[in-house]
Each structure stands twice: as structure tokens, then as C-alpha cells.
Amino acid sequence: MHKIIVRGGRRLTGTVRVGGAKNAVLPIIAAALLAESGECRILDVPHLDDVRTICGVVSALGAGVELDADALRIKADRLTTSEAPFELVRKMRASFLVMGPLLARTGVARIPLPGGCAIGTRPIDQHLKGFEAMGASIRLEHGMIEAQVDGRLQGAKIYLDVPSVGATENIMMAAATARGTTVIENAAQEPEIVDLANFLNAMGAQIRGAGTGIIRIDGVDALHGCTHTVIPDRIEAGTYMIAAAITSGHVFVENAIGDHLRPVISKLQEMGVEILEHESGLEVIASAPLRAVDVKTLPYPGFPTDMQAQMMALLTVSSGTSVVTETVFENRFMHVEALQRMKASIKVDGRTAIVTGQSRLEAAKVCATDLRAGAALVLAALAAEGQSEITGTHHIDRGYVAFEQKLRQLGADIARVAIEAEVEQAAVERTRFSAKPSLATL
């Protein structure tokens, strides 16, 4: 167990490079299960806990998986089981993305029902509705979802009630080798959907319209291996943009794609942050005070829910009152309590938070409850007076490679310490300063 220690008040400057997108690489790794021949070679893979988890899942299904510094190689010509292991699926909801490929490859998929998580209940009804429309029968037994199809899946017209990212991806993967044509209406339009479609097309699939609300997939007989470079992580990029803004810094976020970050760029500009778009990334220049703005999360191309917590951290130190509305997940204000501990002024009413900006936050000991909440607390700590401690770092490690190192490189005073070692050190310190150590002080 670790905690992150931040002494706030440093202005961040310099260059930080963002890596491949977590939310693109996870479905891509699942899609590699569809390659009946050849090897998938995936480049710019972020070495994150979530990536290791999904690699564990595809490996448990029989695929050969090799992850090294340069590439991830997956060979899935022979799958040995259709059942995903509970221990891995329980760690990460995105493991459910192997259902579409498994069903298409083997005609059967057994996957533990992924639970809700801190940010909401996160049902999977739209994924299942899609598979059923394609001819699969679905049963839930003893906590396990079992999907089965006689022969091949059949193309179908599927209207999603909500433009779910995961359902769009799962259905797109299942449809790639289905008989006939599948049309997904009200599809999610996120850049990660486009990246997955590009990967599948490089494997031999026939997918058109990814990135719009209607995706058309003409099923092909079989898919093969390919080489693909994952798109840069827009949420990691947005997080460093806010790190620059919250410290009145000047940071070049290398590899960030402006077109994937329009709503974030536009909100930061409204606040008074200067953003210069270069071919190789985004330059962010900020000076206090920044102006308050209202933010409403929406499916892409709206403001991303995965940036809401970080944006709220910034709004707590901006001038004026902001209204933050979360429309994507029903419970994504878990970071508010921790920000309040840092003396932020925030009032929550249902899916709306009213943030009254102030000039400074106060350092505190806080705990990350989910991935982006964790990132937001680190950002808030960068702007707080004094030394903050953030526990729950395993959440942050799901989505950020070398978070503290990258921030330290930009000039932040930040370190990660093992909690046990630190407790031990504190005990040593106490004995050193205590003339007569008692059991209580040890």
C-alpha cells in the first residue's frame, strides 16, 4: 500500500508526454481474441494495472500474450476456454468486453456479472440486448452471464437506448464476423470507438461510420493479426492540462490530440487559460485568477465524465461560482467530500454540484475513491497550502502511468511512499525522540 505526498504551491513548467489511451487499448486487447490467424502487435500500450488485468483475462482464455517495453503481442489462434476467470473480471468492469469476441469465436461466453462501482450501478443491458438481437440466448446463473449461439451470430439492426461506449464496442466486435450486416444506431462516438474500428478493420473487418451515431458492420468470414498503434489518452492529456491550469503553469502536453479534447480546451479557454495547438501536442499557459464556468458532462463530443472530477478541482480555486452537472453516471461526486476536507466550498444537490471558487485550498489527508477522483485530489493538492497525503493510490494506478514521476518532472513537489515503511519510520522517529518509549508510542 502506498500514499502520495504533495507539497502544494509549485508552478508546473516543461513537457509531459501522454501515452496510449487506457480506454482504447482495453477493447483492442479484447478484440485481439478475434484473430483466428497471425499475431496482433499493439504499439504504445500504457503499462497500467488495467492493461495487466485484461491481458490476464485473454491469457486465461488461451491466447498467448507478451507485453514488453515496445509492444504487446497477442496470438489467439487457439482458445482453450470460453469462461473468463472471476478473480480478474471482478477487478475490472472492462473485462466484460471479452464477451462479444468470445461469443463470435466460440459460440459461447461465460463471464461473471460485472458489478457496479463507486461511480454508479453501470448495467450491461444494452450489451446483452445487442447479443440477443444477433441470435444469442442469454442466461444469468449463479452470478455468471452465459451467452450462447447456435452456429454464427446473425447481423441485426440494434438501437441503443443510451450511447454506451462498452455496448457499442462489444456489439461491434461480435458483429465483425457475424453473418450479414449489423447496424448500431445511437452508437457511442468516442475516439476510442474509432480506434477500435480501425484496429478491427486492420484485422480484415468491414466497419464504416465509427465516430458517428450510426455504425455499419458487414460481417466477414474471419479476422487475422495486424499491427496497430493506440491513440493517445485524451483523459491523461486533459489531466495534465488541468495540472498546468491549477498551478498557473506553462506545460506542453506532448502527443495530445486537440480534436479529441474540444470540450476541455473550450472550457479552459473560457476560464482564461491560453491553449496553443501544435502538431505534436497542446501548449497550456495559465495565470491566476481563472474565471468560474459551468460544466455539464455528456457523451462524446460533450464534456467527458472522466474529466469532471479534475475540472471540479480546478473550479474550486477559480474566481466565481460554477455549476457542475453530471449526466452520465448517477454517483460521480465521490471526490466532493475529500475536496471539502481541503476547504473547498461545494454543495451537491442530486446530479448538480455548486462550486464557489476561492483563492487557495488547504492541504489535508484524503482518500481516492475511484480513478479520476484520485487524480482530482492530486491536482487539488498541487494548489493547496501545505502537505497533503492521498491514499487509495491503486485507483490512480488503473489509469495513469508514472503519475508522480511525470508531475515531478514538471516541478511538482510530490512523492509516493509505502505506507508500511512510513508507519515503521514514524515508530522509529518516536523512539528516537521519546526518552522512555512506552508500548503506546511504539
Ligand SMILES: CC(=O)N[C@H]1[C@@H](OP(=O)(O)OP(=O)(O)OC[C@H]2O[C@@H](n3ccc(=O)[nH]c3=O)[C@H](O)[C@@H]2O)O[C@H](CO)[C@@H](O)[C@@H]1O
Ligand atoms: C473502459 C472504458 O472505456 N471506460 C469508459 C466507458 O465506460 P462504459 O463503457 O462502462 O460506459 P458506458 O458508456 O457504457 O456508460 C454510460 C452510461 O450508460 C449506462 N449504461 C451502459 C451500458 C448499458 O448496458 N446500460 C446502461 O444503462 C451506464 O450506466 C452509464 O450511465 O465510458 C464511460 C463514459 O464515457 C467512461 O466514463 C469510462 O471511462
Ligand SMILES: C=C(OP(=O)(O)O)C(=O)O
Ligand atoms: C471510469 C473509468 O474507467 P472504467 O470504465 O474502466 O471504470 C475512467 O477511466 O475514468
